[in-house]
Amino acid sequence: MRGLRDRVRAEVGKVLVGQDEAIELMLAALVCRGHVLLEGVPGVAKTLAANAVARALGLEYRRVQFTPDMLPSDLTGTMTLKGGELVFRAGPVFTQLLLADEINRTPPKTQAALLEAMQEAQVTIEGESHPLPDPFLVVATQNPIEYEGTYPLPEAQLDRFLFKVDVGYPSEEDEHAVLRLRRRGVVPATLEDVGGVVDAGALADARGTLDATTVSEEVAAYVVALVRATRDLPSVTLGASPRAAVHLVTAARAAARLDGREFVTPDDVVRMAPAVLRHRLVLRPEAELERYRPDDAVQTALAAVPVPR
Numbered sequence: 471m472r473g474l475r476d477r478v479r480a481e482v483g484k485v486l487v488g489q490d491e492a493i494e495l496m497l498a499a500l501v502c503r504g505h506v507l508l509e510g511v512p513g514v515a516k517t518l519a520a521n522a523v524a525r526a527l528g529l530e531y532r533r534v535q536f537t538p539d540m541l542p543s544d545l546t547g548t549m550t551l552k553g554g555e556l557v558f559r560a561g562p563v564f565t566q567l568l569l570a571d572e573i574n575r576t577p578p579k580t581q582a583a584l585l586e587a588m589q590e591a592q593v594t595i596e597g598e599s600h601p602l603p604d605p606f607l608v609v610a611t612q613n614p615i616e617y618e619g620t621y622p623l624p625e626a627q628l629d630r631f632l633f634k635v636d637v638g639y640p641s642e643e644d645e646h647a648v649l650r651l652r653r654r655g656v657v658p659a660t661l662e663d664v665g666g667v668v669d670a671g672a673l674a675d676a677r678g679t680l681d682a683t684t685v686s687e688e689v690a691a692y693v694v695a696l697v698r699a700t701r702d703l704p705s706v707t708l709g710a711s712p713r714a715a716v717h718l719v720t721a722a723r724a725a726a727r728l729d730g731r732e733f734v735t736p737d738d739v740v741r742m743a744p745a746v747l748r749h750r751l752v753l754r755p756e757a758e759l760e761r762y763r764p765d766d767a768v769q770t771a772l773a774a775v776p777v778p779r
C-alpha cells in the first residue's frame with residue numbers, strides 16, 4: 471500500500487507540482503468508498519489533479535461542468551425510445567472517477583441527484599435501480615468566492631463528503647517548478663504520459679482489508695472525545711456529527727493502510743482530522759467576522775483533547 475501511494479505520487483508528479491494532500495486524500499477516499507470536495511480558486515490545478523490521479527490509477531474518468539440550467543437527468547441518465555422500446559441511457563455519473571466541477575453552480579435538485587448517487591452507489595430512474603461502477607469516486611470542486619447565482623451546499627450535504635481539501639496557492643518555489651513543466655502552448659504536454667501505475671488488485675486489496683485495520687479502545691475513545699469537543703467550542707454553532715466520527719475512524723484506517731500498517735495510531739487520527747472535520751463545523755457569525763476559520767476550530771479541538779500515548 472505504501473508503494474501504491476508513492477507510485478501514484480511520482481506518476482502524478484509528471485504533470486502536477488505539489489498538492490500532496492489532495493493526492494493522498496483522493497487515494498484514501500477511494501479506499502474508504504468516500505468522496506472528496508476540493509475547494510480552491512480557479513487555476514490551482516484542481517481539474518488537473520483529479521484527471522492525473524484517475525490516469526495513474528487506471529480509472530475511467532469523466533468531468534461534468536455543473537451549470538444553473540442542468541437537470542438531474544443530465545447527470546444520471548434518462549429513459550429513451552430505442553426501436554419502439556423504452557431503454558435506460560446512462561448519464562455521465564456512470565464512471566469510476568467523476569469530476570463534478572463547480573457543484574455549487576447548479577440548483578439543489580441536481581446537487582441532490584449527485585449526493586444520492588454518492589450515498590447509494592446507484593441511480594434509480596422510474597423505479598428501476600442502476601448500480602454505479604465500483605470503485606466510484608466523486609471529486610467535486612467549488613470556488614470559495616461566493617459568486618452571485620451560486621447555490622452553496624447545505625450542511626447536511628457537506629456532511630456526506632468524507633473529505634474537504636482546501637487547494638491553496640503553491641509556494642514560490644513550486645510556482646517556479648510549474649513554469650518549468652513541459653507544455654504545448656498552455657496545455658500540459660505530458661498528461662498523456664501519465665499512465666496506470668497501480669493494478670486493480672492492489673486497490674481492491676486495500677479496500678478489502680480496510681475494515682480489518684485494528685482500532686484500539688484508546689484510539690476509538692480519542693475519536694469520540696475529539697468529535698464531542700467540536701460541539702462544545704464557543705466559536706461553533708454546529709459541531710461534528712456521529713457520522714463525522716464514523717468517517718474519521720474510517721479515514722484513519724485508510725491512512726494506516728496507505729502507510730502499510732494494519733493498526734491505527736492516534737497520529738493517523740490527528741492527520742486526517744482537518745480534512746474530515748473542517749466542512750462539518752458551522753461557526754458563529756462573530757467568529758467568522760474575526761476571520762476565525764473552521765480549520766482553527768479543528769486545531770482548537772485537537773489541542774483540547776489529550777492524545778493517547
Ligand SMILES: Nc1ncnc2c1ncn2[C@@H]1O[C@H](COP(=O)(O)OP(=O)(O)OP(=O)(O)O)[C@@H](O)[C@H]1O
Binds near residue numbers: 487517519656
Ligand atoms: N500545481 C500545479 N502543477 C502543475 N501545473 C499547474 C499547477 N497549478 C496550476 N497549473 C497549471 O494551471 C493550469 C490550470 O489548472 P486547472 O485547469 O486544473 O485549474 P482548476 O483549479 O481546475 O481551475 P478552474 O477552477 O478554473 O477549473 C494547469 O493546466 C497547469 O498548466
Ligand SMILES: [Mg+2]
Binds near residue numbers: 516517518571
Ligand atoms: Mg477546473
